[in-house]
Amino acid sequence: MPLVLEIISPEKLLLSRDVDMVVIPGAEGDIGVLPGHAKLITGLRGGLVDIYENNAITDRFFVPGGFAEVTESYCAVLADGIIRQSELDPAKAAEAVSAAKAAYDAVDMNDAEAYRVASDRLISAQAMVDSISPQRGEKG
Amino acid sequence: MPSLKTLRNRINSVKSTQKITSAMKMVAAAKLRRAQAQAEASRPYAKRMGDMMGALAAAEAANPNAPALLVGNGRDKTHLLLAITADRGLAGAFNGNISKHVRLQVQALEAQGKTVKIFTLGRKGNDSLRRDLEAKIIGTKNFVGKKTLEFSDAEAIAQTIIGLFRDEAFDVCTLVFNRFHSVMTQTVTETPLIPAAAPTANDNTAPEQNYEVEPDDGTLLERLLPRNLAVQIYAALLENSAGFYASQMTAMDSATRNAGDMIKKLSLTYNRARQANITKELIEIISGAEAV
Structure with a gap:
């Protein structure tokens, strides 16, 4: 199936x-x-x-x-x-990370909702960079 | 009796109007196809999202700490009507129906002692409601000059609405839009947006909805609910745009036909007048000849 x-x-x-x-x-x-x-x-x-x-x-x-x-x-x-x-662009990924970092630094730490959104964005951008030359997967 | 020249001018002007309306009809038909395809393409996401929401909401609705977006904030004093209309006119009663419905709804809710606020999407609805309900309109957005509607547009609107909800600007939010049934019929439809589901105890944990949930129900719902709101607004916007083009197509079709009827009538009058003129001239010539 x-x-x-x-x-x-x-x-x-x-x-x-x-x-x-x-x-x-x-x-x-x-x-x-x-x-x-x-x-x-x-x-x-x-x-x-x-x-x-x-x-x-x-x-x-x-x-x-x-x-x-x-x-x-x-x-x-x-x-x-x-x-x-294979089509991920390192330059774009780096740009996304720096933009997300800036947003993350600017966020109000007391606003849980905004903090969550900003940190999700940063994690996602970082994952994009990491995905360009991934370590995992080879392990099977 | 209008003169031949004025008749000729009128016939010509109706003819060019007819050309415009029939061209508009063709454009609307082409755009309708595109809008329908776009609405069609957005359905799989909305369906899966709805399934997931259903599974999670059923389990969570009975929870006293359920997110406010799902079960409401416990009040229903202030209502927000999110009215979706088109940005352009010449579409029959399409935009008028929404404004009419909103007005009736405002009256009905106020009769129950509730406060009503309005958020308009689309220029035409805003223009029409602004005339008498300006004080109630707390926000507006339109898509004038935008070629295709993107999901990010709907997401931005959802963010605005959620922001207003968190600031306690309203307690209950209802979406008013034209649902696209077919090219001929669009019906004004109301969908409750917030709260997303009234808590019902009995539809709890239907056996087929035994999903494992990761990270956990509450956390996931908090992420899912704003998404779901955006999806619903997006779907309504797409229905609205398909409905608008369908309605414009129908309106332009009947305008073209009316113009045809008018041309027929005017030509008849024109020909009669021409005949009368010729007859009159002949009579003048004959009686002139007889008098000699």
């Missing part, structure tokens, strides 16, 4: 295809999803979505954050947009 991976942005369905396994960057750690996975709803941090076919990564996409819904037969990733890992 294949697993259907859907990556959906608010504007359109970005990707929908059968995969053997997918690793998504859950808010509390990476989650490997195989067919028959228990039903799960999770927040996503910024990071790489790795698509596995025949025990090898065939595609890697960077997602800036979002949510994922997992059931036995499908994995739906709700993200704002995806970038193919």
Whole structure:
């Protein structure tokens, strides 16, 4: 039984295809999803979505954050947009980090909501930089 | 009896009006297709988001510490009506229906002793409501000159609304927009935005909704709720734009037909007048000849 991976942005369905396994960057750690996975709803941090076919990564996409819904037969990733890992631009990523840092430094620490938004943004931007030459994945 | 020249001028002017309306109809039809495709494309996200919200909200609604965006802040004194209209006119009763509905709703709510505030999206609604309800309008936004509607637009609006909610500017928020059913029918629809779900004890934990949740229900809901608000506003904006073009298309179609009818009538009058003139001239010539 294949697993259907859907990556959906608010504007359109970005990707929908059968995969053997997918690793998504859950808010509390990476989650490997195989067919028959228990039903799960999770927040996503910024990071790489790795698509596995025949025990090898065939595609890697960077997602800036979002949510994922997992059931036995499908994995739906709700993200704002995806970038193919090979197309990530180091200059843009660095720029995003410095912009996010500036926003993070400027934020009012007593405003929990704004603080959370700013730190999420910084984590996501940092993840974009890290995704350009990722360490994980090679381990399998 | 108008002279031949004025008739000719009128026929020509109606003809050029007809050309304009039929061109507008064609443009609206093309834009309608695009707007419909955009609305179609946004559905998968909205559907999944709705599923997730449903699963989480059912579990969380009974929780006394549930987020205010979900269950409300416990009051319903001040109502905010978020009215969505188009930025442009010439679309029949499309924008008028929304303004009318908002006016009725304001009256109904005020009769119940509630305070009403209005937030308008779209220029036409703002222009119309501003005339008599200016004091109630607390904010407005339009998309004049913007080619395609992006999700970030809806997100910015959602942020504004949430900010107002946190500042306790209102307790209950309702979205008023035209739902697109078909090219011929758009109906004024109300959707409650805040609170997202009234707490109901009995639809708690339906067996098929046993999701594991990470990090945990509350944290995830806090992130999901603003998102969901933006998604709902985005969907309504897309419905509004599809409905607007459909309604403009219908309006321009009947305008074109009316212009055709008018041209027919005017041509008939014109030809009669021409005939009468010719007959008169002939009579003059004949009676002139007879008199000789």
